[in-house]
Amino acid sequence: MARSRLVLAEDHTEMAEHVRSLLGDYDIDIVLDGEGLIAAVSANAPDIIVSDITMPGTSGLAAARDILAMHPNARIIFLSVHDEPAIIRKAIDQGAAGYVVKSDAGDELVDAVQTVLGGGHYLSSSARAALKGGP
Template sequence: MSGPPVRILLVDDHAVLRAGLRLLLEREADVVAVGDAATAEDAVRALPRLRPDVVVMDVEMPGMGGLEGAREIRRRAPGTRILFLSMHDQARDVRRAFDAGADGYLLKSAADEELVRAIRAVAAGERYVHPALGAALAGPSADGPLVDLTDREREVLRLLALGHTNQEIAEALVVSARTVESHRAHLMTKLRVTTRAGLVRVALDAGLLEGRG
């Protein structure tokens, strides 16, 4: 390939993985690892100094985490491309990553050659998804309307559907009643319902209560 090599910032809380990725990229003439970081916060701080073309980042990390980190990178450096490298292989995890601003999503089980191929693709402005996940994303979501909910919102929805009051939910989740009310408001917005009965109907239709008490 002609032109300068693609500048890569590696972000993962495991130093051994970062070192392995750096060695992998050193074999390629058209990409170069310009730095690495153990947290999303460190990656965001390094943006002005390293000016990466592509950030290769884990989803689960201490502190800010990959999803929030992606949002912050997108805000501060909108031209930087983001490729997630993750162990999570559920369609909803991939959708959340793209909602956060990702340009690509690759499983950590991928072959070395596929990582390089994914980096080249997102650097060229393309969207890249691990082939094993493509079919799941193309079809209807198994989660239906719940796909965009966080794990905490799902739990609040389940407890609401079971008839618990805001105070009871707050005590069960060890949060304030105001926090529960905020989750409830977000649920109504995301699920496009205006009443508690509407929330219950969505939970039942999605099978959220099946096999749970």
């Protein structure tokens, strides 16, 4: 069986390598910013996208908006330090299939990717907690 293709947008090298180690069962292309993400998705049609939100240049949210306009069926998971309810809601409202707070990645990112690849939606435990308690 062919391995799923994943594009990871992450501007911090250490975090990108950590995610690569967590998701070793996937073919992963790493890009450093939103512009690179848009180009990689257009060139490679990945099965799933994992993106940071805060990156130099085009943010992950802006890149996702552009990607979803071109590829409405794209499956995007945000992997971010941001655990503010407004940001999580914005990501989901813009069409993200998942949101994982970076502190949850070690325990939950593999489940998130598998769930989203299977057609589901995923919010990490910290994201769910933020939405329950947030404005």
